[in-house]
Amino acid sequence: xxxxxxxxxxxxxxxxxxxxxxxxxxxxxxxxxxxxxxxxxxxxxxxxxxxxxxxxxxxxxxxxxxxxxxxxxxxxxxxxxxxxxxxxxxxxxxxxxxxxxxxxxxxxxxxxxxxxxxxxxxxxxxxxxxxxxxxxxxxxxxxxxxxxxxxxxxxxxxxxxxxxxxxxxxxxxxxxxxxxxxxxxxxxxxxxxxxxxxxxxxxxxxxxxxxxxxxxxxxxxxxxxxxxxxxxxxxxxxxxxxxxxxxxxxxxxxxxxxxxx
Amino acid sequence: xxxxxxxxxxxxxxxxxxxxxxxxxxxxxxxxxxxxxxxxxxxxxxxxxxxxxxxxxxxxxxxxxxxxxxxxxxxxxxxxxxxxxxxxxxxxxxxxxxxxxxxxxxxxxxxxxxxxxxxxxxxxxxxxxxxxxxxxxxxxxxxxxxxxxxxxxxxxxxxxxxxxxxxxxxxxxxxxxxxxxxxxxxxxxxxxxxxxxxxxxxxxxxxxxxxxxxxxxxxxxxxxxxxxxxxxxxxxxxxxxxxxxxxxxxxxxxxxxxxxxxxxxxxxxxxxxxxxxxxxxxxxxxxxxxxxxxxxxxxxxxx
Numbered sequence: 269x270x271x272x273x274x275x276x277x278x279x280x281x282x283x284x285x286x287x288x289x290x291x292x293x294x295x296x297x298x299x300x301x302x303x304x305x306x307x308x309x310x311x312x313x314x315x316x317x318x319x320x321x322x323x324x325x326x327x328x329x330x331x332x333x334x335x336x337x338x339x340x341x342x343x344x345x346x347x348x349x350x351x352x353x354x355x356x357x358x359x360x361x362x363x364x365x366x367x368x369x370x371x372x373x374x375x376x377x378x379x380x381x382x383x384x385x386x387x388x389x390x391x392x393x394x395x396x397x398x399x400x401x402x403x404x405x406x407x408x409x410x411x412x413x414x415x416x417x418x419x420x421x422x423x424x425x426x427x428x429x430x431x432x433x434x435x436x437x438x439x440x441x442x443x444x445x446x447x448x449x450x451x452x453x454x455x456x457x458x459x460x461x462x463x464x465x466x467x468x469x470x471x472x473x474x475x476x477x478x479x480x481x482x483x484x485x486x487x488x489x490x491x492x493x494x495x496x497x498x499x500x501x502x503x504x505x506x507x508x509x510x511x512x513x514x515x516x517x518x519x520x521x522x523x524x525x526x527x528x529x
Numbered sequence: 530x531x532x533x534x535x536x537x538x539x540x541x542x543x544x545x546x547x548x549x550x551x552x553x554x555x556x557x558x559x560x561x562x563x564x565x566x567x568x569x570x571x572x573x574x575x576x577x578x579x580x581x582x583x584x585x586x587x588x589x590x591x592x593x594x595x596x597x598x599x600x601x602x603x604x605x606x607x608x609x610x611x612x613x614x615x616x617x618x619x620x621x622x623x624x625x626x627x628x629x630x631x632x633x634x635x636x637x638x639x640x641x642x643x644x645x646x647x648x649x650x651x652x653x654x655x656x657x658x659x660x661x662x663x664x665x666x667x668x669x670x671x672x673x674x675x676x677x678x679x680x681x682x683x684x685x686x687x688x689x690x691x692x693x694x695x696x697x698x699x700x701x702x703x704x705x706x707x708x709x710x711x712x713x714x715x716x717x718x719x720x721x722x723x724x725x726x727x728x729x730x731x732x733x734x735x736x737x738x739x740x741x742x743x744x745x746x747x748x749x750x751x752x753x754x755x756x757x758x759x760x761x762x763x764x765x766x767x768x769x770x771x772x773x774x775x776x777x778x779x780x781x782x783x784x785x786x787x788x789x790x791x792x793x794x795x796x797x798x799x800x801x802x803x804x805x806x807x808x809x810x811x812x813x814x815x816x817x818x819x820x821x822x823x824x825x826x827x828x829x830x831x832x
Contacts, residue, residue: 279630279702280652283667286677290670329576336573340566348574350817354581357809357816359763360661361783362802365790366584369591369799376583401580423559433561462660465765465783469790482662486770489666494675501663508658512651 284505291502294495302499307475308484312503315481318392319460322399323407326456327449329400330407337408338415352408355401360465367398368469390472395480398467403456410452414445447522451515458511462504588806591799603797604804611777612785612801618693619768619781620761623701627757631708632750636742638709639716640724650713656705664703665770668695691773696781699767704757711753715746715823748822755819759812763805 291299302308336342337349355363371378371388381388388394418441426436442449464482472478481500488497560566593600603609634653638646656664670676672689682689689695723745727737743750765783772779780788782801789798 279698279705280655283664283671283702284655286670287663287667289677329572332569333573333576336570339560340570342570342574344574348577350813351577351581353813353816354585354809357759357763357812358585359765359783359805359809361765361786362588362763362805362809363584365786365798365802366587366806369795370584370587376587377579397580401584404576404580420559427559458658462658462663464660464662464769469787482660482766485660485662485666489669489770492675494670494673497666498670501660501666504660505663508660512654512658516651 287498287501287505290494290498294499298495299499302496303503307479308481308496308500310476311479311481311484312500314392314395314477314479315461315504316507318396318480319399319457319463322396322403322460323453323457325400326403326407327453330404330411330452330456331445331449333404333408334411334415338412352405354405355403356405360402360463361469363401363466364398364469367401367466368394371397371470389470390478392471392478394470394472395467395478398470399460399463402463402466403460406455406459407449407452410455411445411448414448415441418444447518451518451522454511454515454518458508461507585806585810588799588802591795592803594799595796599796600800600803603794603800606797608777608780609785609797609801612780612782613804615693615696615778615780616762616782619697619700620758622697623704623761624754624758626701627704627708628750628754630705631710631712631753631757634709635712635716636738638713639719640721653706653709656703661703661764661766662770665699665767668699668702668771690771691775691779693779695771696768696779699771700761700764703764703767704761707757707760708750708753711756712746712749715749716742719745748819752816752819752823755812755815759808762808 294302303312333348333352337345337352358366368389369375371381371394373379373382373387373389375389378389386393388397422440422444423436426440427433431439462482464480464486467480468483471480471483473483481504485497485500488494488500561569634649637643638649669690671678672682672695673679674683676690689698723741724737727741728734732740762781763783764781765787768781769784769787772781772784774780774784774788776788782805786798786802786805789795789801
């Protein structure tokens with residue numbers, strides 16, 4: 269017991285406390301000045317905005333993938349099911365160079381897209397693509413078990429009582445999946461906001477345009493501007509705390525709802 | 530299919546016929562028209578192919594784009610070998626540390642009741658949701674030249690940052706949750722009865738742990754170690770912040786991929802990347818096998 273707590277505090281609590289202590293050394297005015305500088309604001313906007321957009325795409329595409337994997341039988345289903353975990357397992361730097369080479373102007377997908385006038389690599393769209401890549405397993409793996417366990421009788425009941433298939437999905441299935449869908453969205457968002465390795469290669473990293481907040485932290489560190497790095501880190505950390513908290517509340521809400529169903 | 534169905538219906542008794550019809554009707558209530566079905570399956574396959582399969586294929590295509598000899602030459606560069614050695618060393622350290630901690634933490638959380646348990650679980654999960662860059666930053670703030678322990682370390686001539694200890698620490702931080710997370714639900718499910726029986730029959734605490742608890746959770750331990758190791762070898766953001774990028778000394782494999790890529794040495798970069806991708810694929814296959822073992826272990830308890 270004692271061992272657990274002391275090990276935990278050494279490896280997790282002390283470093284995090286150090287971060288917050290460091291940020292307390294800044295006066296509120298300094299803190300505000302760092303955060304409200306144009307470059308910081310733009311980096312935060314790029315990270316949070318694109319992470320939310322990517323998580324939303326993951327929510328929609330993740331639901332479609334879950335539906336196909338759970339409800340239908342098609343050749344290669346088990347392989348595609350296993351493949352969903354690749355973004356979890358593939359080191360982020362590898363994902364980064366692979367996506368960049370795929371979407372670069374001469375890449376397999378970049379070339380046809382460039383012919384259509386769409387530039388992906390080294391633009392904000394590249395960041396968006398990388399964030400979609402790393403977020404997809406979160407939605408699929410949180411929603412999949414819930415859809416698998418869904419009681420078939422409630423669907424049959426809705427159908428035999430005259431509901432159309434669309435009505436059944438909208439009024440019966442979606443509400444049952446809602447907590448899992450929201451959890452998946454939150455997890456994909458949290459991961460995308462903090463993501464570094466798979467994004468920086470494809471991003472282009474142009475300040476104010478395609479520079480993500482984690483990269484700005486690294487840049488400030490290399491300039492020895494520790495105060496700036498700390499302030500940005502604290503903002504991001506608070507957002508991830510809030511997200512985990514929201515996820516935990518969501519899970520409790522979902523558990524409490526089960527008996528009522 | 531339709532032949533079989535009509536045959537079966539024709540042969541069966543009226544009740545069976547009615548039942549078969551009802552069954553078919555119920556099935557219809559739970560599925561979509563074929564066109565919708567095909568559209569959903571195609572969308573899922575297309576998305577996974579573009580976003581997951583193609584990036585994986587690109588890694589190997591690029592690595593072998595100049596032939597197998599160039600590939601092997603890239604991997605036998607001293608720099609590449611140094612990076613592989615360092616990655617293995619760091620992974621061994623952090624997996625070892627987190628194995629011990631994960632076992633103790635899961636044991637404490639699953640088998641005892643105490644105040645602050647929920648807080649402890651949240652704390653264990655934390656490294657999952659913190660940006661890897663921030664995980665690296667906290668160690669710079671602690672051990673860097675301007676950090677809280679910076680001057681003390683310098684006086685005693687201890688190098689943590691930009692050296693192996695810093696890389697190992699950051700990796701341990703990032704991979705902290707894996708073993709504990711794999712074991713907590715497993716140990717909670719198994720309860721304390723077997724341990725209590727062993728102790729009441731005169732076994733010591735350690736004997737109970739090695740003879741009763743450990744055999745029960747061995748697949749879970751392997752599962753946690755597997756995921757922990759994969760992440761430890763592949764960690765990029767946190768390690769990048771604390772490593773200092775000293776060539777041949779503090780470059781792990783993911784960091785070397787970045788350096789080579791930025792120097793336009795694509796074959797070399799993707800050769801190293803292909804080893805990491807292979808590690809990821811092996812991890813996924815092993816994970817599937819272990820999950821099957823874990824599910825088998827569950828069944829008698831669930832029913």
